[in-house]
Amino acid sequence: MKRLLVKSVLAHFRTHPLQAVLAVVGVALGVAVFVGIEGANGSALRAFEISARAIAGRTTHQIIGESAGVPESFYRDLRLKHGVRRSAPVIEGFVSLRSGDGDGDGNGDGKDRQDRFRLLGVDFFAESAFRDQLGKRTGTLFDLTGFMTRSGVVLSAPVATARSIGLGHGIDLVIAGRLKRVEVVGLFEPGNDFERQAAADLLICDIATAQELLGLGDRISRIDLIVPLSEHDRYAEEAGNRNHAASGAAGPEALDAIRAALPAGTKIVRPEQRSAAAEQMTRAFRLNLRALSLLALLCGAFLIYNTMTFSVVQRRPLLGTLRALGATSRELFAIVLTEAAVVGLLGALIGLVSGGALARMLVSRVTQTVNDLYFTVNVREVGVSTEVQVAGIILGIGAALLAALGPAAEALRTEPRSALARAELEARTRQALPTMTVLGVLTVIAGAACLSLPFTGLISSFAGLFMILVGMACLTPAMTVVFMRLLTPAAERLFGSLGRLSARGVVATLSRTGVAIAALMMAIAVTIGVDVMIRSFRGTVDRWLSYSLLADLYVSSPGALTDRFTASPPALSVADVEKLRALPGVGQVTTVRAVVVGSDVGPIRLQAFALNPFAQTAFRLKSGDQTEAWRAYDRGEAVLISEPFSFRHDLDVGSSLILETPAGDRDFRIAGIYYDYATEEGTVMLTQPVYRELWGDFGVTAAGLYLEDSDFDSVKAVTRAARTALGEDRELVIRSNKLLRDQSLRVFDRTFAVTGVLRMLAVLVAFVGILAALTALQLEREREVGVLRALGMTPIEVWALVTSQTGLIGLVAGTLAIPVGLTMAAIMIHVINRRSFGWSLEMTVSPAPLVAAVALSIGAALLAGVYPAYRMSRTSPAEALRAE
Amino acid sequence: MQASSPTFIELRQLCKSFREGDQTHVVLDRAELSIAEGELVVLLGKSGSGKTTLLNLLCGIDLPDSGEVVVDGVNLHQLDERRRTLFRRFRIGFVFQLFNLLPTLTVEENLMLPLELVGRDDRDGRERVLDLLDRVGLADRAGSFPERLSGGEQQRIAIARALAHSPDLVLADEPTGNLDADTGAEVLELLDRMTRQEGKTLVMATHSREVAEIADRVFRIDHGRPVELTSGKTGPPSRR
Known part of the structure; x- marks a missing residue:
């Protein structure tokens, strides 16, 4: 490009710095919002993946329970009866570490703070093959006796230093609202940055300590396995071709042997499947946020269009003179586009920096939502991946170039010595008005068509929405x-x-x-x-x-229904329910057992309800005959599915759903679809007697109490009585209807x-x-x-x-x-x-x-x-x- | 030099300079001038000689570095911004080289604007506007927007606008500078006729010697001072 030509055109922004600044700010804001959202989403997912990978260590496969973990006895059987030596039991849960004024008094002086930590319960003797945090990285400072006998925990040395915690110190953990003191018996040094990040929220303790702290009884979260597979076998396993995988090699045979011994409700998965599942689960949530961030960028693009158009209009006499002097219209077109690219690049770079800051601001909100709706994740490090940075720059420059196309075309049309710039442009704008209006209407129609096509997915829906918005903007x-x-x-x-x-x-x-x-x-x-x-x-x-919340009081364990990856054991036993039923003032009790079970559409959330006819009114059917559906449900012939479940798996009334039960696969008819807004995955309802008969699980996840009097004093009195009846030290949450709502x-x-x-x-x-x-x-x-x-x-x-x-x-x-x-x-x-x-x-x-x-x-x-x-x-x- | 009629405008030791980087460019240097009421005065000079600056000082949209501008006994320099603006609103009409009609208003509305500013946008005001349009020969274009008019037509409207609110003083800055010779002559004749009919004082800046022929008195700005030349017209001023 000719130097003086460029200089003469670019001098404009030197004399109108505010215009240049505003254009750059427009791009920067748009890119910042995009980068901020992607950074926050990515950090949450990466944190999940890092902790999953670090906790998995050298694990190749995991035995997980589909509902309440794995019985501890199976681990013993696996090692002793089946001779699977390279196996390790693991308990995973979440606790809050209280730190602050040092005295741990929690006296409300405002200095105490609580941070969530992942508590990993392991068997020291089985550990060394799987993870390095114990032994190898702790060196000689590890007190094994304390670990095994005195509720000892091990944490990373940098985390301990940051909190002024030393070996032998007692630290307070808050678990389900109760304070529990443990002793620091070892500190491990992370070997690299990845381990350091993963260790930022990790507390390791003995498996028995974890069971006691989390109140898990004799169950464990999972069993880690090391079963080496060749590339070929791994591929065959991924493709689901088990016969092929089993041909000859030791790995596949070992896995088949373990599969054959698995107790009901457990299965073998690979650790990386957890991250993939996490990503899949949050896909719609992340996509919605991304669309909103792109909307901000769209507003930014309008801003650039505005600035570039105006800068061209202002320079029309100059551009006209340059044309008269022999500058080609293509050269002017290129200069305007280059200008836009520079504005886009500058804006994108500023957007990347401010987007990083925005990501840090947004991550707590995004994480909170992920924790509320999907699974528990603890984000300590917020970063924006290279991919997102590159995408941010491309989007910034792309939006700027796209927005500048019109103004650049305007420059292209400049005739030599054009003078009446404003009037000419306004006249042209007025002339273009009918075309633009027709274009707007057509874009709106195209967008509406995009939305109404029955087979289109989410991305085309957003494309339709964007088209309608752009069309409306044209109008x-x-x-x-x-x-x-x-x-x-x-x-x-x-x-x-x-x-x-x-x-x-x-x-x-x-x-x-x-x-x-x-x-x-x-x-x-x-x-x-x-x-x-x-x-x-x-x-x-x-x-x-x-x-839907009809009962006066609800009794459950904390976080009973929120986390798929660390499912809790049943909160109540049959005896507990009977105690509740016997309390003075309690009329009726309904119960639910919520578990994750296998089905022909993959793992699903199953809720086995024992409902009285009144409680059934809590479920309003979207499809299905009310009377017939409940009759079939009560008889255990059919299940009811929630609306999102029906949508997700494309199932309707009359379809069948095969549930994997310990007694073998069972086919259920779908008798009705009910409205439900609790989870986006959706749930399946099965009557409790049938569930108990098929799964042999008599546990209860939550109970609803219908009181004879539902005034404030009665609710309070029954709450107190329930606590006493069930045991003061039980980690149960008793919430009134209003509180739960x-x-x-x-x-x-x-x-x-x-x-x-x-x-x-x-x-x-x-x-x-x-x-x-x-x-x-x-x-x-x-x-x-x-x-x-x-x-x-x-x-x-x-x-x-x-x-x-x-x-x-x-x-x-x-x-x-x-x-x-x-x-x-x-x-x-x-x-x-x-x-x-x-x-x-x-x-x-x-x-x-x-x-x-x-x-x-x-x-x-x-x-x-x-x-x-x-x-x-x-x-x-x-x-x-x-x-x- | 002094006209026989009472002095309407008086410039006393007027100085004005502009800074360009490190340099100071003196435009007016102790300029002295007296103009009688009803006179038509033409200011001649090369580009950049200070004609426009002098007009700007005369209507108070610019302030001198030193010296005084007295119009009808009012020392503009001593008025604050608001009073200067109101003085301009009521007492002065302006004709620009580039017409400067407001593109968003119709011809009639452009003429009504000064009347509205002085609170005379009533029936009489409207009648005056229609009369003025008739006098400039554009009664049929009252509802048109300026961009639909030719340059000569726009300048005729601008002249009517300058007179609409009956100011005492009309200032014209190169009113024919953007027009061809024939149209320029027509516009000039109109300006002369209209201001004389209305009995207004007219100060016009131009670099065209032909324009000077209609003037009562002609001044050339020379080294920052107005120097009177021989009148373009024979005999004494006779505008009243």
Whole structure:
């Protein structure tokens, strides 16, 4: 590219630094949101993978229980009867380590803090083949006797140093709300960075200590195995070809032998399957967040488009002169695109840095949601992977280039010595209005078609949503013209010429205001859409809770239903339930046993309920005949499945579901589909007597107590009585109906906390966009303002003119955002949510958030207009007119 | 040099300079000038000689480094920004080289704007606007937007706008500078006729000697000072 040519064109940004800064900020914000979300999501998944890998060590296979772990006796049998020496028992659970003011008094002085740690219970003598944390890495400082006999724990030396913990110190663990003191009997040195990261939340203790601390009785979480397989065998195993795998080699034969000995409800998996399962489980959640972050980038792209268009318009006389001097239109096109690429690159680089910071801010919210909804993960290190960084840069530059294509084409069309830049461009914009409107309508139709195709997946749904949004943005200029025509008489009556000037000014500079309004409209529409979606979702969940939580009190173990990877043992026995039933004031008791069992569609959550007819009303059927379904269920002939389960596995009333029971596979008919918002995986309901008969499991996960009097005092009295009856030292959670409902809604609110942050960021991007647009407009209208000032308009009147114009921009954007936002909400509720999670949500719209959104739009526009209005009101007429 | 009518504008020891980097460019250097009410004065000079600066100082959109600008007994230098603006609003009309009509307003609305600013946007005001449009020969273009008009038509509208609110002083900065010779002559004739009909004082900056022919008095800005040349017209000023 010719140096002087480039220099003459690029000098523009040197003289208009604010424009350049705003364009860069637009890209930076968009990229930051994307990188922040991806970084937070990735860190959560990586933390899970690192801890899974570190805990797995050299393990090649694991025997896991599908419901409540593996009986400890099977481990003994495995070693002694079956001679599997390279096996090790493992218990995994979560505890909180309390540290702070040193005295561990928990006196509420505000200095105590609790951090979640993964407690790993192992058998020291079986360990060395699997993991290095004990023995090899602890060196001579390891007190084996203390480990085996005195509730000793081992942790990493860096973690201990950071918390001023030394060998022989007692530390307090909070487990299910109770304080338990253990002794530090060893410190291990992580061998590398990976081990250091994995060790950041790891406490190792003897298996018996873990059983006692976690209250697991005689069960263990899993058995680790080392069964070396050749590449060929591994491939065959992955392909599910067991006969092939078993041909000849020792590894496959050993695995087959172990499989043959497995007790019911257990199976062999490879450790990496856990990470894959974690990734799969959270896919829809992460995809939804990613889509929201891309929406912020889309707003950023509008901002770049706006800046680049304006910079080209401002330079049209220069570009015209350059064309007259012999610069080709291609050269000018290339210069504008290069400019955009530089803006994109700079913005992307700043976005990467700020995205890293945003990731650290968001990770706690993302992790909280993952912990609430999917599995327990503890993120100590937040990082943005190289892939995400590269993607961020590509997205930043790509968005900038895409946004600059239009303006670059504008530069391409510049004719030599073109003079009347503004008027020409505005005339062209007006001419292009019908085409753009038709294009907008076509894009909306294409988006709607994309959404309505029955076989499309989630990504095409988001593509459809994006197309509809872009289409609506294309319609914005035409809608603005219509709006302003309607508003002008009112503005004129209210403010005279000023009102007319400001209303007409919006239309007269449509090439710029159109984009600014579209960007603001998009951001406000996102706010409305997300807000209506969350409110509808929350309303649906609230209604569901109100009819599904019928009992007055619920008794369960802490976190009974939340974690798939560290499933808890049954909280209650049959005897416990009888004790509860016998309590004075207790009318009826319903119970549920929640387990994960194998089926022809993979592992599923099974809930075996013992319900009275009244409790059955807690389940509302979406499909299936109410009477017939419950009759078949009560007889144990059929199961009921939740709505998300039906969606996920494409099962309907009348389909069959094969459950793997200790007594062999059993085929169940699906008699009904019920509404359920507890998990996105979905659940299957089977009547408890049949479950007990088939699985031989008489445990109870949770019990619901129906009291004779449900007033506050009775609930309190029964709670106290239940605690006494079941034993004060039992780790049970007894919650009233109201508490459980409040806690459920709190989890819901936490889940959407990260969405709130994203929504705010989208508005911020739009705010920067409108600031850029208005600043640019001010620069361009300097002469016009000079004329007005020369005609005798005071600075305050100029200020009022600009402010009323920005207010009008906000009003139009806010008003147009209402239908767009509601459309977006409807798509998210009825299409994207259904295709992500399979839930039916009832869309509820109240006027308050819509009014608030319009107010936000006007407020944002007015705020963004403060500086341009100030600048314009301070414009020296002499300076402005000097250009003559 | 002094006109026979009472002094309407007086410049006293007026100095104005601009800084360009490290250098100071003196535009007006102790300039002195008196203009009588109703006079048509033309300021001649090369580009950059200070004509526009002098007009800007006359209407108070720029301030001198030193010296005084007194218009109808009012020392503009002593007024604050707001009072200067209001003085301009009520007492001065402006005609620009590039017309500077507001593109977002129709022709009629462009003319109504100064009237509205002075609070005369009533029926009489509207009648005056229509009368002015009729006098500049563009009554049929009242509802058009400026971009639809030719350069000459735009400047005729600009002249009407400058007179709409009946100011005492009309300032014109190169009013024919952007027009071809024939159109320029038409516009000039119109400006002269209209201001004389309305009895206004007109100060016009130009670099065209032909324009000077209609003036009562002609000044050339020379080394930062207005120097009076022979009048373009024979005989004394007779504008009233």
